[in-house]
Amino acid sequence: MSTAFPVSPPLARRMAALRSSAIRDLLAVTARPDVVSLAGGLPDPDLVPRERIRDVTARVLHSADALQYTETAGLRSLREVVAARESVRLSAPVDAARVVITHGSQQALSLLAQVLLDPGATVVVEEPAYTGALQVLRAAQARILTVPLDADGMRVDRLADLLSAGERPVLVHTVATFHNPRGVTMSAARRRELVGLADRYGFRVVEDDPYGELYHGGPPPEPVAAHFDRVIRLSSVSKTLAPALRVGAMVAMPDVCAAVELVKQGADLCDSRLTQEIAAELLADEPWLDAHLTGLRDEYGRRAAALRSAVARELGGVATLGAIDGGMFGWLEFVDGTDADALLPVALDHGVAFVPGSAFAVEGVDRGAARLCFTTNTSDRLEDAVARLAAAHRAPIPGAAGGQSTQE
Structure with missing residues (x-):
C-alpha cells in the first residue's frame, strides 16, 4: 500500500498572472536605518496630525457606538462630508447616496473589478502604470491594453486610435492628477477629450485621485468626473491625514454603488x-483641515524643490527630473544609457533606494527611469540621498562587461 501523501490541490488559475509588487518587496530593504528611501510612496509620519487624531479618537470613544458595526456603504456622517467636499471639487451637487466608503481606495479598485469585469474583459491603463491597479486587474483576469503618457498626461489621441481600430474597453483607468509614478497631470483639454470618447464608445472611466489635494504649483484642472457622470472617482485620506485610518471613498452612479x-x-x-x-470629524472641520493641507502643500513643495535642485547639481547632464507640481513623486530619466535596474543594488550599497521604472511597466520595459518619492524625507535628507545616488551612478556595476560604470 502506498504511503505517499496526496498532491495538494492547485491554486486558482488567476494566481498565475499575479506577481508581488516590487515596491512592497523593497520596503524590507528600505527599513534598514542606513538606507535613505526614495522608494515607498509614504507621507512623512512627522506631518501626520497625530495630536489631533489622538484628541478626536478620545472624543469619539466617549460613545460605545464607535466600536459597533456600521453600514456596509459607510458611516452616514462620513458619506455626507465626502459628498459635500466632492460637490465643491466637481462644481455640482453630489448626493451621499452616490458615496461608498472603502478600506482605502485600493479596496474600491478591487470591488469595482468584481462588479465591472468578466475574465477577458478589456481594460486600458496608462503606461507606466500604477502597480496597485495592475495587481487588481491581473487578479480579475482582465485583458490589459496601454496608452502612453507625456508631459500633459494620458495620450488620449492614442486611446482614440485604439478605439478606431475596434477595441472596446469596459473601462479606462487613469491617475489623471499628479500621476503615480510619472508625476504628470492630464491637461484640461485631454480630460474633456477623454470623457467625450467615453460618451461616444460607452466605456467607464475610473479616476483614481489620492493626490489631487497635494498641489504646490497651483490647483490642478477640474476632476475628470466634473465633465461626465460615467466617471467613477476614487479618493483616500491616506496621503492627507493618515494611512492607518484606511479610509477611502468611491463616488459613482447609484447602480455602481449598489453593486459595489x-x-x-x-x-x-x-x-x-x-x-x-x-475621519468624518477631521474632514468636517474645514478651518483646521484647510490649515493642515496648506502646511502639507508648503512643506512638500519645498521638498520637491530640494529634490530638483539636488538632481540638477549631482546628476546634471546624465539625468532629468520631470515637472513636479504636486503629489508625491518625481520621475527621473537617465539620458546616458544607465540601466536603473542594474543601478538599484549599487545604490542600496551606497545607502539609497528608489523604484526602477520597469516596476511600472505593462508592455514595454523602461529600464532607463526611476520613481523618486520626495515626501518622506526632509530637504537635507533629500540632498544627501541624491548625493548617494550620484555616487552609486559613478561606481562600477558588479558583473558588467569590463567593469564599466553606470555612466558608460
Whole structure:
C-alpha cells in the first residue's frame, strides 16, 4: 500500500498572472536605518496630525457606538462630508447616496473589478502604470491594453486610435492628477477629450485621485468626473491625514454603488466605524483641515524643490527630473544609457533606494527611469540621498562587461 501523501490541490488559475509588487518587496530593504528611501510612496509620519487624531479618537470613544458595526456603504456622517467636499471639487451637487466608503481606495479598485469585469474583459491603463491597479486587474483576469503618457498626461489621441481600430474597453483607468509614478497631470483639454470618447464608445472611466489635494504649483484642472457622470472617482485620506485610518471613498452612479455595496458585504461586511468616525470629524472641520493641507502643500513643495535642485547639481547632464507640481513623486530619466535596474543594488550599497521604472511597466520595459518619492524625507535628507545616488551612478556595476560604470 502506498504511503505517499496526496498532491495538494492547485491554486486558482488567476494566481498565475499575479506577481508581488516590487515596491512592497523593497520596503524590507528600505527599513534598514542606513538606507535613505526614495522608494515607498509614504507621507512623512512627522506631518501626520497625530495630536489631533489622538484628541478626536478620545472624543469619539466617549460613545460605545464607535466600536459597533456600521453600514456596509459607510458611516452616514462620513458619506455626507465626502459628498459635500466632492460637490465643491466637481462644481455640482453630489448626493451621499452616490458615496461608498472603502478600506482605502485600493479596496474600491478591487470591488469595482468584481462588479465591472468578466475574465477577458478589456481594460486600458496608462503606461507606466500604477502597480496597485495592475495587481487588481491581473487578479480579475482582465485583458490589459496601454496608452502612453507625456508631459500633459494620458495620450488620449492614442486611446482614440485604439478605439478606431475596434477595441472596446469596459473601462479606462487613469491617475489623471499628479500621476503615480510619472508625476504628470492630464491637461484640461485631454480630460474633456477623454470623457467625450467615453460618451461616444460607452466605456467607464475610473479616476483614481489620492493626490489631487497635494498641489504646490497651483490647483490642478477640474476632476475628470466634473465633465461626465460615467466617471467613477476614487479618493483616500491616506496621503492627507493618515494611512492607518484606511479610509477611502468611491463616488459613482447609484447602480455602481449598489453593486459595489453588495460585493463588499461578502468581502468584509463593513469597515471600521471607529476610523470612519475619526475621519468624518477631521474632514468636517474645514478651518483646521484647510490649515493642515496648506502646511502639507508648503512643506512638500519645498521638498520637491530640494529634490530638483539636488538632481540638477549631482546628476546634471546624465539625468532629468520631470515637472513636479504636486503629489508625491518625481520621475527621473537617465539620458546616458544607465540601466536603473542594474543601478538599484549599487545604490542600496551606497545607502539609497528608489523604484526602477520597469516596476511600472505593462508592455514595454523602461529600464532607463526611476520613481523618486520626495515626501518622506526632509530637504537635507533629500540632498544627501541624491548625493548617494550620484555616487552609486559613478561606481562600477558588479558583473558588467569590463567593469564599466553606470555612466558608460
